[in-house]
Amino acid sequence: MTDTTERNYVEQARRDKRAALEAQGVRPFAYGYDRSHTAAESAGAYRDEMGEAGPEVRVAGRLATFRDQGKTRFAHLEDASGRIQLYFRRDALGRQWELVELLDADDHVGVRGTLFRTRSGEVTIRVSELTLLAKALRPLPRGKRQVADDGAEQVFGGLQDPELRYRQRYADLAVHPEVRAVFQLRARVVRFIRRFLDERGFLEVETPVLQSLYGGASARPFHTHHNALDIPLFLRIADELYLKRLLVGGMERVYEIGHDFRNEGIDRTHNPEFTMLEWYMAYADYHAVAAMIEELLVGLVRELFGGTQLVRHDERGRPVALDFTPPFPRLRFVEGIRDHGGPDVLSATDDEMRAALRRAGVPGDVAASCGGGKLIDEVFKAYLEPHLVQPTFVLDYPKALSPLAKAHRDDPRLTERFELFVLGRELANAFSELNDPDDQRARFEDQVRQRAAGDEEAQHYDADYIRALEYGMPPAGGIGVGIDRLVMLLADQPSIRDVILFPAMRPES
RNA sequence: GCGCCGCUAGCUCAAUUGGCAGAGCAAGUGACUCUUAAUCACUAGGUUGUAGGUUCGAUUCCUACGCGGCGCACCA
Numbered sequence: 156m157t158d159t160t161e162r163n164y165v166e167q168a169r170r171d172k173r174a175a176l177e178a179q180g181v182r183p184f185a186y187g188y189d190r191s192h193t194a195a196e197s198a199g200a201y202r203d204e205m206g207e208a209g210p211e212v213r214v215a216g217r218l219a220t221f222r223d224q225g226k227t228r229f230a231h232l233e234d235a236s237g238r239i240q241l242y243f244r245r246d247a248l249g250r251q252w253e254l255v256e257l258l259d260a261d262d263h264v265g266v267r268g269t270l271f272r273t274r275s276g277e278v279t280i281r282v283s284e285l286t287l288l289a290k291a292l293r294p295l296p297r298g299k300r301q302v303a304d305d306g307a308e309q310v311f312g313g314l315q316d317p318e319l320r321y322r323q324r325y326a327d328l329a330v331h332p333e334v335r336a337v338f339q340l341r342a343r344v345v346r347f348i349r350r351f352l353d354e355r356g357f358l359e360v361e362t363p364v365l366q367s368l369y370g371g372a373s374a375r376p377f378h379t380h381h382n383a384l385d386i387p388l389f390l391r392i393a394d395e396l397y398l399k400r401l402l403v404g405g406m407e408r409v410y411e412i413g414h415d416f417r418n419e420g421i422d423r424t425h426n427p428e429f430t431m432l433e434w435y436m437a438y439a440d441y442h443a444v445a446a447m448i449e450e451l452l453v454g455l456v457r458e459l460f461g462g463t464q465l466v467r468h469d470e471r472g473r474p475v476a477l478d479f480t481p482p483f484p485r486l487r488f489v490e491g492i493r494d495h496g497g498p499d500v501l502s503a504t505d506d507e508m509r510a511a512l513r514r515a516g517v518p519g520d521v522a523a524s525c526g527g528g529k530l531i532d533e534v535f536k537a538y539l540e541p542h543l544v545q546p547t548f549v550l551d552y553p554k555a556l557s558p559l560a561k562a563h564r565d566d567p568r569l570t571e572r573f574e575l576f577v578l579g580r581e582l583a584n585a586f587s588e589l590n591d592p593d594d595q596r597a598r599f600e601d602q603v604r605q606r607a608a609g610d611e612e613a614q615h616y617d618a619d620y621i622r623a624l625e626y627g628m629p630p631a632g633g634i635g636v637g638i639d640r641l642v643m644l645l646a647d648q649p650s651i652r653d654v655i656l657f658p659a660m661r662p663e664s
Numbered sequence: 665g666c667g668c669c670g671c672u673a674g675c676u677c678a679a680u681u682g683g684c685a686g687a688g689c690a691a692g693u694g695a696c697u698c699u700u701a702a703u704c705a706c707u708a709g710g711u712u713g714u715a716g717g718u719u720c721g722a723u724u725c726c727u728a729c730g731c732g733g734c735g736c737a738c739c740a
Contacts, residue, residue, distance in 0.1 A: 244697060311688085
């Protein structure tokens, strides 16, 4: 990594120009610029009948290209809206030509000038006044892009190293409009979700990130400490238990979009902090929640892409045609595994399930190292999950896997729970919420026993939550949706790092 | 935590069996008043991730470490 205090010859040249500017009395870092048009608006403001006498515009942005051609120069100014070409002529700029000669690619400038169309056909600003807004003392790692006649773009060089792209996201964003587009899409997704829930009477709330007792999921937490209270605290691993307390308090429909923190490995689908949407609705069961997430997802796909058919890439980079036309197929967990050649997880012994895992090619040590609920989960992953490519609901999970879900009304061995899968990845997890305090107490006690037996991810006994349930929580349905994974799907990005602006990294050196 | 791969100029990449560390772009100087990967000429730019080792000689081989990518494990 480059030491920021050591200057290479490229940066030295820019610092020399800065010094020359200051010697001329030019501020290298201005305070603002009054622009009349964005780059895109400027291009749209020109009509061919205007000829050489197009309207005057003032635009501000970064010099994305800069071509020295003696007594003229061409540049492209890039702002958030796009690019527009600039044309500098020495005879038109007079004394300001000295300033032009001290510009570099990547500088922020404001220009005033009139629009015209060049002989080669590009709408361009003939610059009459130039203002330096911010000198770029370090060159951006730009590639050169060639735009073919058909609009196809080829980039030469540029910022490729994934380590630099994630560490210096500012540079990645500055040189890659397509990366900016991913995060614009992400914002549209979140905006759509908020609007969807707000329109249906949901209240957006914020619950504690710092918790003295964490719960609502199976995961290891981050630890911290409050100095004034002198107590240990944990960063939340889920919002669930606080949001359901709000149902007790009479808030019938609530949601929260925020970060959860899980102290676990980092890979293509896991970042230690990630964005979770959870919503809870009183007087609804998991079927109602399924109908709603289906409506949300279909609405989102239609809003963003104008239809329900999408081509996306699986983890091996192969294109897959996805059909979001509702209703999505609904499979039952136990039957689904059986129908794909797996064992009946309700009646099979642990040994039978281990044998089934071996048949499916799962390494023996994996199968041997777990039992009970985890073993069932392994069987699910081996036999059913690989088939869940199209949007699919999997319903009615065994009770051992779901300590916060209500028992199934028709089969006490199951819970009223579903997960939504797309492209083999879990996007959402929901249930008819367990609101019987005595049943919840028994489930917590079971979790405590598993923790005592060495399961670090088993949940804690949350006495305050039981007390809340004892006051009476209305029947309710609730769901958790991983926003990062949803954006990965919609933006067709292969890694969660590509949808998180600053993904977790080890510190540099 | 384990395995594989990578780390060379500001960026993207070369370097034969272990034998003078190179190119394109970017940069500097010069030419050029409609260019757009501008073009042309010249110039400069390196502790080859870090620390050791083997060797007459290491970008290359060995060991350790650092950072990253991918896979595995963990993790709904």
